[in-house]
Amino acid sequence: MTNHTPKPDDRSDNVEKLQSMVHHTIANMEDAEAAMNNSSPEDQQRIQEKNERRRESIDAFRAEIKDEAHKQH
Template identity: 45%
Template sequence: MSKINPKPNDSADNEERLKKTISNMEAAEEAMAFAEGQERATIKSKNERRAKSIEDLKNEIIEEDKSRVNGYI
């Protein structure tokens, strides 16, 4: 059995991840106009998770900026 090694948190790419997540969410919202039933529910569920990720990434970026200003990073 292989052991799963999580990736370390690399905050250097948070802004890029944020942009990509927002872009994916917008594309999914456009696709939802053509989706029905289970596919529509799946898109909606994913977008709810994306919204949470966007909020968390924004907060993390703000906290890291504060840390840089205060000399912690």
């Protein structure tokens, strides 16, 4: 029988990963806003709604970054 032990929980790079996620999300927002210029009104509305959800995600990422940074010290 094989012994399946879980990998240890390594959170040492969580802050960097979260910061990368923030940067990628911001880049996606900027790309979407640039695409709005050539979009139908319906697509523009969808892009605005999606970017609002992205803003909420960024806020959550930043809160988690603060939490992780406090845990590391």
